[in-house]
Amino acid sequence: MTNNPLLTQWSTPHDIPPFDQIEVAHFAPAFDAALDEARATCAQIAANPDAPTFSNTIVGMEFGSALLDRVASIFYHLAGTQSDPAIEELMRALSPRMAAFSSEMLQDQALFARVDALWQQRDRFDLAPEEARVLDLYHRMFIRAGAALDEDGRKRLSAIMQRLAELGTSFTQNLLADERDWSVTLTEDDLTGLPDDLRNTMRSDDGWNLTLSRSVVVPFLESSTCRDLRETAWKAWTARGANGGPTDNRDVAAEILALRHERAQLLGFADFASYKLDTEMAKTPDNVRALLMDVWTRAQAKATTDAEQLRGLIAADGQNHDLAGWDWRLYAERQRAIEHNFDAAALKPYFTLGGMIEAAFDVSARLFGLSFRKLDIALPHPDAMAWEVLRGEEHVGVFIGDYFARAGKRSGAWCSRLRAQAGPVRPIVTNVCNFAKGDPALLTFDDARTLFHEFGHALHHLLSEATYPMVSGTSVARDFVELPSQLYEHWLSEPEILRKHARHYRTGEPIPQDLLDKLLAAETFGQGFATVEYVASALVDLDFHTGTPPTDPMAAQAETLERIGMPAAIPMRHATPQFAHIFAGDGYSAGYYSYMWSEVMDADAFAAFRETGDSFNPEMAEKLATYIYSAGGTRPPEELYTAFRGRMPGPEALLQGRGLTG
Template sequence: MNPELTNWTGPLGLPRFDLIRDEEFAPAFEECLKLAGDAVEAIAANPEPPSFSNTVAALETAEEPLNRLCAVFYNLAGTDSNPAREELQRQFAPRLAAHGSKVSMDPRLFDRVEAVMQDKDALSPEDRRLTELTLRGLRRSGAGLTGDARERMAAIRERLAVLSTDFSQNVLTDERDFTMAVADAELGGLPDWLLRAMRAAARERGLPGQVVTLNRSLIVPFLEHAQSRALRELAWRAWTARGNGSGAGGEATDNRPIAAEILKLRHERAQLLGYPDFASYKLEPEMAARAENVEALLTEVWQAARGRVESDGRKLTEMLNADGINGALEPWDWRYYAERRRQAEHDLDEAEIKPYLTLDAMIGAVFDTAQRLFGLEMREFSAPLWSPDVRAWEITRNGQQMAVFLGDFFARPSKRSGAWCSSLRQQHKIGSGQRAIVVNVCNFTPPEETGAPAYLSWDDAHTLFHEFGHALHHILSDVGWPSISGTSVARDFVELPSQLFEHWLEQPEVLDRHARHAVTGEPMPAALRDRILAARNADQGFATTEYLESALVDLAFHRGEPPADPMARQAEVLADLGAPKAIPMRHATPHFAHVFSGDGYSAGYYSYMWSEVMDADAFEAFMEKGDAFDPETARRLEQWILSKGDSLPADELWLKFRERKPGVHALLKGRDLLDVAS
């Protein structure tokens, strides 16, 4: 086995990606699965009486080589996929799931951990928390099942691993294989910065002229600016066809039957464990706890957003009709007319804004904010990574290393869409301890020429801050055990740091310091800055509605009996809501990767809004002090939220930070929906 797959020798402990070959992964997986199996078996079969040290703590490191191998491989599979890596995913997804089932359903391990829990009062608070979580995880994985139920649970988990891999790869295929050429005569309304991005996308694919791809940073501005209604419709239909059998991959990438089978298997899995449905199972350990609590929050915000959307829709329809187009506003019309309205009401033009929002300038803003809040220092260094575009920084505080941070910012055909944060290595204090290696991945449009500045939209800049908020959760983590460090928290708590950090982008002092013109170096004019901030909630009714539609459909999928036809259930939920035709779900079922490319956000897409209730309230804590960089509030934020991981329940951590429960008022105020709600 290539030692670089598990014993990394690159700068600051990074893997040497230049020394890794695809053909080395299969034998490495075979060896690491065996090593992990042997290590766990030794714990389960240990003749010594169960103790925290020989059972719970031992499990924390038993699978370390396999964990490191998976970190390398799945990072590559998400950021730089190719046919060999896709085949490896299909090959080893069921193998890894089978290994996971064997470990987590081992009754001997369950009995040992349960025995340790009998003496929990002798444990330190963090060790007790780890033991409780380990026992809960074993119980929820089916360690208490026997006979046919046990075998069926293992089979379900293996099948779900295959299905989620297929779902993700189908979406990637449809995204990667679609391009729409736009003739020179059809470029009306497209700003120069977007034309440059479209031409760069064409060159990257060896095509002439300019093209639209399904990269969000390209297709959304095209829908906002293209004067050709026919082209907007073609682009929108391609974007929403991902995974439904009519996308670029055709019937081979139809995710609808995959989604139906996933929902059916999740329901069966929950019932095997004694839960009435998957939502009950999934929400039990979350802050929300019950589906009724989720529905209550989403419904309250829906009512406020619906009033705003009805008002906005009337105004946009008037604009449509004034252009000589009779009939209703369509989904491919909304963004176009909303952008025209924003420009008219706030005197804003993306071409005027983008030169001040270069990627390097916004990285500087992110790092400066982290330094002022938490005393972090960043030093960029060179390392052999998976793409020349990827950048690396060492993060220190008071001369001590805090983490290594990697940024993979630009879209590539081989990268799955969206933005995310992951870690190659978790922080812990076992032995001499280790600090995190954390990765932020985005899909920004690359510059037209090598060495030229990369321009971000306002939404892109928010994404940059959002993902670094997740990174801070890893960077500032200060717990003993890897499985409770960093972002290993309740799903509806994990978005709190990321969404909270976005608030600092909107602080005038941050923009005044960092939003500087790419050519002249001059700071953004105060008048332009103020117009941007005044317009930040423009079309908030649309953004809130498309999100809530997806969250409510996700919740409906997992409550009660699973739908035989998810598309019919989706239509039924939207009809019951009275969802506007011109605002479809942000993520329709066939490409709803949050929900179907794994269990992470299944019955949990609501968590962005659940966390937003807290992030709005958390930023109010700074505002109450009259200083967005108030040192004492920042110290408390690190002490009780960013450093604690899952060492305490999320609701306890929140109360220690804020000393009261959060309310929806700050969220509605932040989205400019308060007047509608009242």
């Protein structure tokens, strides 16, 4: 295609992709050309008759697939935010093809011979610290991709990786289909208890639509007084991916687990958890389990106490039913109102999407000296917004936010990049959320926390100062990557930020002091529920990948939950058929624990600011930028955190922050 915008130079501001020119039909030929170019580059490096050096081997691989990186980043962004049948068909074709290309390159014996020779003789070269780090990571990447296996082992591992790519795509598309295809039309009689903003969000031409968008189903469970409808919604929400038929994910999960185990054993590890954790901060499954069980014991006790209180509210309502999963959120909101004289509906008008975006920007200005200039450019979707990020007059990068739920958009929230930072090249970063659209869009406090979380990831990209893409931005250990995002959440709760940016959408008045006091006092409310649902999911993930994999994941999930004493009325945050974190790809597989591992650090890191008496302490902010947000993976995470804090943390600050120390 001679006019394919993916294969031409762009004249757009800051080299932002020309989204108004890109069509789905452009991607197949663009991937063909990009894969050919990447293969040619690798072949040229492998055939180089000169002795391997960092420059003629590693640097060539680092920048030799720029076109492929560009095409893939745009495609996967669109696949996650506005999928349709054409994109899904292309995704199914591309997933095994991309996996095959990765195996082909990382198992190439001539290429590996150069990397291995360079690594074996690394002390002979005058490598800068970042170069030495990148070389170590490249050598490790080749080894873990099977380059050191015999021919039969390499072939089998390549086949496994292609099949895993196919299965991950199927898992994602099945889950999206279940979420997209389920809805119930309600009448006005079905809306009792629902706040006005939720009613407005659900309004359609033929009534009110209850969907499985998290921005709809969760507030519905928190407010609806129609118990039968809560049960219907809760069961549909928790059954995603397990409804039988072509979108059922249970067999998909079982095959993924079996193939991961075989992959790990081919590479010399006892099981997949041992393989996965070998390169993480945690190192071993035992270390992960120790942290999770320490927190679990306290959270389970708190949740048990909370459940008795909620049963008391049910009885006070004159009801004779037990506390079920579809009851917990409603009665928890009532209990919070009793304990803290707190009404979530009264809070929401102060949390506009625009106000919370400005709050996130304001914190980054105070900590890191950033400013944001709105851009009027073509973007992936009409709902998206873009800003140029500046430090003084210096261009730092481009930030794109796509915040509203819609059909074809994967559920949840995430950060990704359309271009990585590398040397003088500045990044283009996206945040994607699934908030309910409104005029204006009003957020819950949890929504605002999610916005801050994802913006923390974006800052990890935007502030990056690495030379090589391998170690720029969020290219760090999985159990370190959530530190910058979770740490950033803490500044949302700072009173001066809330007083400035939490303003009533009609009057513009700041949040009243008494309401602010109630909000902050109630921050640890419900942590028994939140911690139990999370840790249960993390323990199931760990059990799945430790030892022999289960042939029946649902039975294995039930065994884990019974062993740890899972409260009957609390579901896992992500039950197996919808656990996209660990089954849509390898990212968080045997690694869902990493949110809590990082939380140990983020709680301790924010305590470092609090200890100075200033949550925006300039000296601490400078160290935070230098060692956490800007350093990427240029040094091992333990070194970076210790350079920032002076020591590694224990779990005390985490337990205190979650209100689990009593």
